[in-house]
Amino acid sequence: MNxxxxxxxxxxxxxxxxxxxxxIDCESCGFKHIIPIPNEDELREIYKHDYHVRVKPLMLQHQLEDQSWLDATNEARLETIERMLGKAGKFLDIGSGNGFLLQTAQKRGWTVKGVEPSYKAAEYSCSQGVDVSCSTFDSECAASLGKFDVVHLGDVLEHLPDPTCMLDLCKQVLIPGGLIAIGVPNEYTPVQKILTEDMNFRPWWVSPPHHINYFDKNSLEKLLEQYGYTSIHSEVSFPMELFLLMGRNYIDNPDLGRECHAMRKELELNLTKSGNRKFLDKLYECFAEAGMGRTVLVVAQKNK
Structure with a gap:
């Protein structure tokens, strides 16, 4: 399209x-997003009742099946954050889902709080002993929470009609010099371009209205820096699209998708359990240099 x-x-x-x-590749925002943008009332209903029930009905089941891998992934993420912060302090997870990251953080000595709009996910989190409020993170919610050393948003920013408002709210609950860690799908990558433009794949990652915004490392870092943060770390996850290039078309085949995910898990767990996490990190640094990686995580510091 042109x-x-x-x-x-x-x-x-x-x-x-x-x-x-x-x-559109929005000239005013500096990142890609859909138009028209749904309003917040429409989206609030989707995530309160619909997302974990209809769109992601097997999320909890899959997370429980993946728990050893998920725990290792969360441990690595928290180790990175602790290294930059210098301690385990107060940790807020916005869009905390079923609470697995919060459980791991709490075990590592963090004081944790979660905010999750899905009744189903928030209820499960509380049943596992972590403090999660079933709420939308808005100005009223932010004012009630106090201050935190770290605010984490995993798979949140792509769903928001105004991600800049979220970044401003996060500044309100962060201490001076506190850290924000944002994980989003890494979209419009070189591999996606090859698959759609040269191999006739449809753009499977485009999924409105649930996914409103489409980021990569550069656009996410620029957005953070524009709204009062300094980026200090970034990393990517395994580029699942490589399986498509290897003839394993999982796009409309959830069972095959789980098989591909299992191979990715095996790679990461074998390297982690054998004491070679640094090699895995180096491998993913190479993927990041090539613009690859299924997700991207950017950690930034609130400007004092």
């Missing part, structure tokens, strides 16, 4: 269209 579209104050070239929405 059309240019405008919607309200947003304009840019149209990259893809799906479900009545267009993804």
């Amino acid at each position: 059309d240019r579209k405008c919607w309200n104050d947003h304009s840019g070239m149209v990259l893809h269209s799906a479900e009545g929405f267009d993804v």
Whole structure:
């Protein structure tokens, strides 16, 4: 596509269209997102009742099946954050899901709090002994929480109609010099471009209205720096799209997708359990240099 579209104050070239929405490379925002952008009331209902029940009905089951891998992944993420912060302090997880990261953080000595809009996920988290409120993280919620050393958002920013508002709210609950850690899907990668432009794959990662925004490392870092943070660390996860290049088309085949995920888990667990986590990190640094990685994590410090 090479059309240019405008919607309200947003304009840019149209990259893809799906479900009545267009993804534009927005000139004013500096990152890709859909237009029109759904309003917050519509999205609040989706995530309160619909997302974990209809869109992600097997999320908890899969996380329980993956728990040893998930624990190792969360341990590595927390070790990275602790190294930069210099301690285990107060940790807020926004969009905390079923609470697995919070459970691991609590075991490592963090004082933890979660905010999760899904009743089902928040209820499960509380049943596992972590403090999670079933709420949307808005100005009223932020004002009630106090201050934290770290705010974490995993797979949150891509769902928000105004991610800049979220970054401002996070500043309110962060201590001076505190850390924000944001994980998002890494989209419009070189491998995705090859698959869609040269191999006739559809753009499977475009999924409105659940995914509104589409980030990569550069656009996420620039957004953070624009809103009062200094990026100090980034990392990526395994580029699952490599399986597509190897002839394992999992896009519309959830069972095959789980098989591919199991191979990815085996790789990471074997290297972690054998004491070679540094080699795994180095491998993923190489993926990041090539613009690859299924997800990207950026850690940034609140400017004092």
